Amino acid sequence: MSADYEPRDIERKWQERWAADSLYQVTEDSSRPKWYALTMFPYTSGDLHIGHWYALAPSDAHARYMRMKGFNVLHPIGFDAFGLPAENAAISRSIHPHTWTMQNIENMRRQLKSIGAIYDWSREVITCLPEYYRWTQWLFLQFYHAGLAYRAKAAANWCPQCQTVLANEQVTADGTCERCQTPVTKKDLEQWFLRITKYADELLDHSKIDWPERIKLMQKNWIGKSTGAEISFALDVPGIEEKEIRVFTTRADTVYGVTFMVLAPEHPLVERLTTLERREEVSAYVAQSRRLSDIQRLSTEKEKTGVFIGACCINRLNGQPVPIWVADYVLMTYGTGAVMGVPAHDARDFDFAKKFGLPIPVVIAPPSWSGEELSEAYLEEGTMVNSGPFNGLPNSQGKEAIADHLEERGWGGRTITYRLRDWLISRQRYWGAPIPIVYCPKCGIVPVPEERLPVLLPSDAEFRPTGESPLKYHQGFVNTTCPNCGTPAKRETDTMDTFICSSWYFLRYTSPHYQDGPFDPDKMACWLPVDLYTGGAEHATMHLLYARFFAKALRDRGLLSFDEPFLRLYNQGIIIAQRQKMSKSRGNVVNPDAYVEEEGADAVRAYLMFVGPWDQGGDWNDRGLSGVSRWLHRVWHLVLTQPPSPSTATEEKTKELRRITHQTIKRVTHDIERFRFNTMIAALMEFTNDLSRLKEEGSVDFETWQEAIDSLLLLLAPSTPHLAEELWQRRNRPYSIHGQPWPSWDEALAAQEEFTLVIQVNGRLRDRVSAPVSITEAEAKELALGRERIKAHLDGKVVEKVIYISQRLVNVVTR
């Protein structure tokens, strides 16, 4: 038995022992309340960096704590294994994505095991394996049968150089192709969508979940519910079938101020309405705007552009003709793709009118307005003017009156628009779950029957440097027969967005090898919903929104019985290095392996918890780590060296030790409950400091000392599981410490007998004195006023009042 703390040896020893004993294998157990503690699974990038540890170690400590509290804890881990980097590796290094991914998983699994977490490895989920993606495809079919998956033409990112479509992730921030730096344009393609917008209102409702306000707000802004009206403008152009243009507006009250109409360049009416003499200019403008990336087009810095198309529509409310323009500041994908231009009361329309010399009539008068021209758009409340029968109304009332008016006449009416779009899930990529659809010349779109799943990715795909999906050219994959009629048919060659895979992985953990469905309904009912989900805030409007959508859609399909997948969400912050975000390009990515080897996983775990409040992130610092490591060495020696001699014990010190022990149990429990790991570790450090001092004094009895040391180890168990287990064993306590109940504290034993009474004069600290906690208000005031120092400060002054805050302070107020 070595005398020194050798983390490397004891960590290896216990990880092997725990694995051999299946200590963390989880089964359903109705005798204990369940606790599903989920942490966002990592992407298989190759290496776990310290940021992963920062996410995983504290959540493991909390899950271990819940386990000791008596919960049946499911705290699983897996790998988000489909995605573009694997394919890029295939192209640049001629390694198959499957090989690359599985090699990475092997390395990451080793790293994850070194954390010493309570992961039940028998529940590991890997999204790129057919066992898993079979059910991803099955779920897609459920969406399809429910009418929630549909195929539509959409403008996809197109690289003219590579001659291929790019996923959004492949377009850089400045709108160029990731591989060849060519500006990316748009190309209309048939794509698959999931109808997430159907659930927009329900997704907006966060009332059933305990999530950070910040994330709920981000989702709310992302969904962007906007209440307004649709207004029909009359079209009377010879030879044109359409008799109206509909616009969406939140400002129906300003409809008398319309001086122009703007259509998005993609609007179908642009081509039909453009007059012969304007055709050339309009076509050039439309073509140019399609060449711009969304980012360039939507930049607020960019000056307004647009072209008059030569036609007019009629504002039905006042019968005025309205010239129709095309401009790229109007988006086809929001509202109706057409906007009524009210320059006096909309900043964008104002800029547009100024640039093209269009009139800017005021229809909502500012409070002290006397007919002058506006120098900028007036967006506030006001009285309606130049608005026919609505003149004189406050605009808020006018909005309602005009909506009524529109509805009565069939010219439009109240409506709601969302910023949220349907989820485009097609990816022209190889390394994803194939969309299980066949195109038959006779039957059209035919879903692959469930019993023929999975549609397997061919392993012999050829990766071309053009970036095109190898599936497209793989004859064995593409050519099939129609499941309906047997006619030769073609397979869909697009794969699914990897966010689909991560939208349901937490369901699969309950029964990772289940053969008859994506999850065993009984196990699902036992574990779901997730009680606590931890991970980064960067997933607010992607993964976290998609997963909620999945849960609701599957609920409506009768597969799930809950509304929300994640009852509580907690976001850890970001760990930085040298005051900068870690990134490969900066070369400051911290790999934990060497630190684990040197100082031990327990020290790395404890340091990451100690570095600061978990939700605020922290700075990785080697010296900080060695401070924590030193502390663990002190703990080691404190626990293993001889206890103080009982012959020199005093009742007072024994009482003090017992009080400190119970106070520490209380503090640590409160802190870990609230994820305040930093103050939890600080409390444990203070406790060890106190124990060292008392041991030095040799002044406490044997039994109290044993209770203190056992408590210390139990409190350490979630944070430094190996060290706690080793010391527990060396004290001949029953294996395993991780099966012990969490210690409880006795309020009476934790209670102080004395406290420091702070005495202030006019709010300034002047004295302090120890006082019994039983002191009454009158006694405290008398004690305070009797102090020599206080008397000196009161000399020559009149005491106006004396404030007493129980167990804290006395404040003497003078005139």
Added chain:
RNA sequence: GCCGAAGUGGCGGAAUGGCAGACGCGACGGUCUCAAAAACCGUUGGGGGGCGACUCCCGUGUCGGUUCGAAUCCGACCUUCGGCACCA
């Protein structure tokens, strides 16, 4: 531009209406050593006064306010970080 979060010693941070700086790092001094490292012990916000036990003043981004009392609550501003960004 809009929305959100945060500003405290040399550094990470603690204290969320009541002793500012817990805990840790660093620094300085000491013990041990031939020496160094490690380990351990002590000191450590700034300034002034006293031989001294001590004592006074200033101090939580800036300026104001509320309160007996403000790092903490309110208002304005500055800075940093995050999100959204022509969404009609």
